[in-house]
Amino acid sequence: MKTKTRKPDKVNIVTLGCSKNTVDSENILTQLRGNQIDAHHEQAAANANIIIINTCGFIENAKQESIDTILKYAQAKTEGLVDKVYVTGCLSERYKDDLAREIPEVDVYFGTRDLPKLLKKFKADYKHELVGERLLTTPQHYAYLKIAEGCDRPCSFCAIPIMRGKHVSAPMEQLVLQAQNLAKHGTKELILIAQDLTYYGLDLYKKRNLSELMARLAEVEGIEWIRLQYAYPAGFPLDILEVMAQYPNICKYLDMPLQHGSTKILQLMRRGITREKTEILIDTIRQKMPELALRTTLIAGHPQETEQDFEEMYTFVEKMRFDRLGIFTYSHEDQTHSFTMEDDVPEEVKQARADEIMELQEGISAELNQTKIGKTFKVLFDRKEGGYFVGRTEYDSPEVDNEVLVSAENQYIALGSFARVHITEATEFDLYGHVV
Ligand code: SF4
Numbered sequence: 001m002k003t004k005t006r007k008p009d010k011v012n013i014v015t016l017g018c019s020k021n022t023v024d025s026e027n028i029l030t031q032l033r034g035n036q037i038d039a040h041h042e043q044a045a046a047n048a049n050i051i052i053i054n055t056c057g058f059i060e061n062a063k064q065e066s067i068d069t070i071l072k073y074a075q076a077k078t079e080g081l082v083d084k085v086y087v088t089g090c091l092s093e094r095y096k097d098d099l100a101r102e103i104p105e106v107d108v109y110f111g112t113r114d115l116p117k118l119l120k121k122f123k124a125d126y127k128h129e130l131v132g133e134r135l136l137t138t139p140q141h142y143a144y145l146k147i148a149e150g151c152d153r154p155c156s157f158c159a160i161p162i163m164r165g166k167h168v169s170a171p172m173e174q175l176v177l178q179a180q181n182l183a184k185h186g187t188k189e190l191i192l193i194a195q196d197l198t199y200y201g202l203d204l205y206k207k208r209n210l211s212e213l214m215a216r217l218a219e220v221e222g223i224e225w226i227r228l229q230y231a232y233p234a235g236f237p238l239d240i241l242e243v244m245a246q247y248p249n250i251c252k253y254l255d256m257p258l259q260h261g262s263t264k265i266l267q268l269m270r271r272g273i274t275r276e277k278t279e280i281l282i283d284t285i286r287q288k289m290p291e292l293a294l295r296t297t298l299i300a301g302h303p304q305e306t307e308q309d310f311e312e313m314y315t316f317v318e319k320m321r322f323d324r325l326g327i328f329t330y331s332h333e334d335q336t337h338s339f340t341m342e343d344d345v346p347e348e349v350k351q352a353r354a355d356e357i358m359e360l361q362e363g364i365s366a367e368l369n370q371t372k373i374g375k376t377f378k379v380l381f382d383r384k385e386g387g388y389f390v391g392r393t394e395y396d397s398p399e400v401d402n403e404v405l406v407s408a409e410n411q412y413i414a415l416g417s418f419a420r421v422h423i424t425e426a427t428e429f430d431l432y433g434h435v436v
Helices: 019-034 060-078 090-102 115-120 160-164 172-184 210-218 239-246 263-268 275-288 307-320 347-370
Strands: 010-015 038-041 050-055 084-089 142-146 189-193 225-228 250-255 293-300 324-329 376-385 388-392 403-407 418-426 430-435
Touching (some): 010 019, 019 050, 019 084, 019 115, 050 090, 060 084, 142 172, 189 210, 210 225, 239 250, 239 275, 263 275, 263 307, 275 307, 293 307, 347 418
Parallel strands (some): 010 038, 142 189, 250 293, 403 430
């Protein structure tokens, strides 16, 4: 009697949310491949029979996107198109029981720190020796390096500590080993990420140790750019600017979410800093490093934000002239401190305020970009699109900041390579030029 041979499992990992989730998905991919399991990342064409969804639970829109993705694959399972659906990540961590009740087609809901349990479903073991060897889902030439997990900050609007737990720094040796291995595989840009980058080391080394980590990583051969994302303003360790100045391969770039420009709202947000102190910090940073590009993120429409509070945020943005800026509308997140306040700013007012800030920023960015015409910058090329090679200067993070476009006519630039580009034209968020 002919026995039906079962095709080996094929896994497709789907990632939602932020760069920290990207790193988690890369760790899942690395561990599955390390156990000889045929795993892929976001390859619908893989015809995988097992789907792993790495969800985001940050704010309403992101939560809805995660739920829609789970429903899509639950439906695929009901139709027999896939055999198993596993869900992990922040939304799963936060709402495991509700999700299991409402979408029972999913085989297992895992938390944010359940990788070993997930692997068990594949009769696979967590291989510690693979920690330094991470497969990337980003282009090989840049990689996110998650230097810590979780957060100890009390920001009243934020659900991340509920989903990611307390701050845990990764051992420096492990991070340096990861950087060395990534560099061996062609990574040139390391983007340091955490919930709060500047908290690095306080748990493990009993002191803020980001500056030492930066110096160690800057010594890794092959790493040409090191970028800092998610710095926290209160208690900001100014010594990192000295290390930034010392090493040319540390980008003169800093992402520091500030969330608001009104002291009243900053206090309601429990950010531990006032508008005045924020301005002093930014002035100090700019005095110490005038060429630094400063990126920030703000929230419009937090409970009790009046027209006057919004005006304060508006004048703050006008005065500080950030190089890069993003803004969210406030999302009323259960289990957070802000959830105890009334969500009293109507959605359309939140959105109108966010749009007004972005319009202001567009003007500022256009003016700042005009000053780049006639200058030459080192550019890292990420992709080719619409007749252009598209890259970034050291002042731009992937996916969120400005880009440099070089015509592809009679020109070839290897993706993942650097070239010096002379800027001839500028728009609000893009620069145009030619290779010199
Ligand atoms: S620093 Fe504040 S906003 Fe950022 S993850 Fe921690 S609690 Fe959330």
